[in-house]
Amino acid sequence: MKQSNTLRAIGGLSVCAVAAGFAVAIGGGIATAAPGSTTWTDQYSTFTRTIDNATPTGDDTVTVTTKWARIDSNWEKLNWVKDYHSTCLTYVSGSAKVTDAAGVHTIEPYVEMAADYTAVDFTSLGYQPTAKRGVDTPILSIQYKVGYDCDRGTILTAGLIYNGSRGTGIYTNPGPSIRVAKNTSTTTLDAVPARTKVGQTVPLSAAVTGGADGDIVEFYDGTTKIGESSLAAGKATMMWTPALGAHILTAKFLGTTKANESVSPAQNVPVAPADVATTTSVTGPATAVAGTDVILGVQVSPAPALGGKVQFKDGGTDIGGLVDLDTQGNASTTAALAAGNHAITAVFTGFNEHLASTSGAHNIAVTPANVDTTTTVTAPATATTGVEVELVVNVSPTSAGGTVQFMDGDNKIGLPVTVVNGKATLKHTFTSAGTSNITAVHSDAAGNVISTSEIRTVTVTDTETPGGGNIGGSLGNIFGS
Incomplete structure (x- = not known):
């Protein structure tokens, strides 16, 4: 220059x-x-x-x-x-x-x-x-x-x-x-995460203007200091593990030779109880008849002290609306189910610290509703002991299904026979001569008697002894010539 x-x-x-x-x-x-x-x-x-x-x-x-x-x-x-x-x-x-x-x-x-x-x-x-x-x-x-x-x-x-x-x-x-005057500082406490719970560790962060890296920020719960941290790029952060209840949090920037002290506005932070895992189980009958109300029950454990709600489901379909739990965690509902197999579950929606859970499936086999049937039994008019005969029953309508129990008077003949397309057949051998009164009793899948046939009478005779009428004649021929 x-x-x-x-x-x-x-x-x-x-x-x-x-x-x-x-x-x-x-x-x-x-x-x-x-x-x-x-x-x-x-x-x-x-x-x-x-x-x-x-x-x-x-x-x-x-x-x-x-x-x-x-x-x-x-x-x-x-x-x-x-x-x-x-x-x-x-x-x-x-x-x-x-x-x-x-x-x-x-x-x-x-x-x-x-x-x-x-x-x-x-x-x-x-x-x-x-x-x-x-x-x-x-x-x-x-x-x-x-x-x-x-x-x-x-x-x-x-x-x-x-x-x-x-x-x-x-x-x-x-x-x-x-x-040069001291800097006027401002301190702002960032919002604490909502729904903070016992057992969680959450960050407390304060933003400070007017300070410098390395300056100290203290954090308070009411009048109790809970920690401190140094400023870095205008931020100070510490981790906080709170206790249950209400907390009033502030952050205080400590005055230095370069800047004046400042305190953040207070922030009210409610801390909820820790999460509680739950289990849900559903109950109900194993079988049912279509159109008949069944009672479905549920138990949530541990029970939410203030209640909660469950949703019963049939597969992916809701059964009615939400049902309130009682203070013991129990609830029930009634439902009329269609014929077929049903996988019933219950979903607890969660309440406060109690986490949601879903039950395993409870299976219910539902048979069609009973309809009036006509049962007709067919049997031979006569039979011989020791000789197998065929007993046949026809059930109308043919779609009725169920089983047929053949009877001889008050005595069961064998086991129940499944009705297929309206018909059931049983092979039977009479063991004694006399008159047998044959009937057939039609029952549904649950064992409920629907109809009984009229009596079909079968006369049973003993089997003849081969050659018995010629013995005397033969002897006469030997000695009478």
Whole structure:
């Protein structure tokens, strides 16, 4: 950066206003003025430096402006400027601009950044602003990011050195000064997961503004501290395993030398009992007749203390609506089932901490409803002992099904015979001579008697002895000739 060898006469400097609480040490006649702005005169040039926020907090952005004005008829062309600042301030890239009667001019890339100053080079830029009385008062504007590491409550001085066509001006600390205030923090406790239960471990997370990584956040349940965590990227998280009952949770960001303390709004968190696994079992008859109500029962264990509901199902089809459990976990319903096989289940829908469960299937065989039948038995009119005969029964209608028990008087003849397509047949051998009164009794699948045939009489005779009528004749022939 090119500099003039002419040094401005510092002894003629006169400061008209400086930032409150700061006394400039160069020259005489310096007075304390309002914060954020300072004005001084050196020979025929007047300088005004302004900061838009003289009490920023960490991470704020401030804008510093310097205005050149001439009080005589001579003009001054600016070559370069070094704007001095605290080392905890950082230049905001692209922010350096100069404004004059011709408009706003961006200075980059002719900007040099150092730890304690930002320099701009108008000569290299190819545009040199000019201060001229009554015509032009150029203003240099630069923005800085206030570092979170800046000391709080400490005066940070500022100044500048510049070079123009009338020499070099050195003003190392005219201000305005900056006094960085503690950051105002805010703390927000994230919503705790709904339906938190005993035995669960849930995250407690707090979002903090105004803090820094490593700062501490404490978590409280009412007035009891339950843990703490360090900030990382604005978040602090700890894991919490709660007890049963109501809890009032808050998060507190602890104040530091850089930021003030803050506490989150309270969050009411009810913690429910731990989940309870249940088993459901269903009961009912093994057989039934179509159209006849059957009673279906269910037991849920352990029983929900305040009740609950079950849904009976026939396969995938609901049987009626939901049924309330009693306090012992029992419930029942009645249903008339169609003929066929049915797989009955019961589904407990779950209640509070009691988890849902489904029973195994209970099978019910349902036979068609009884219909009036006519049973007719056919048997030979006569029979001989020791000779097998066929007993036949016809059942009408033929679709009735069931079984037929053949009877000889009050005595059963063999086992029941299944009726197939309305007919049943039994092979039978009579063992004694006499009269047999044959009937057939038709029963349904459940053993219920539906109809009994009329009696069919069979006369049974003994089997004749072969050759018995000729014995005497043969002997006569032997002895009577």
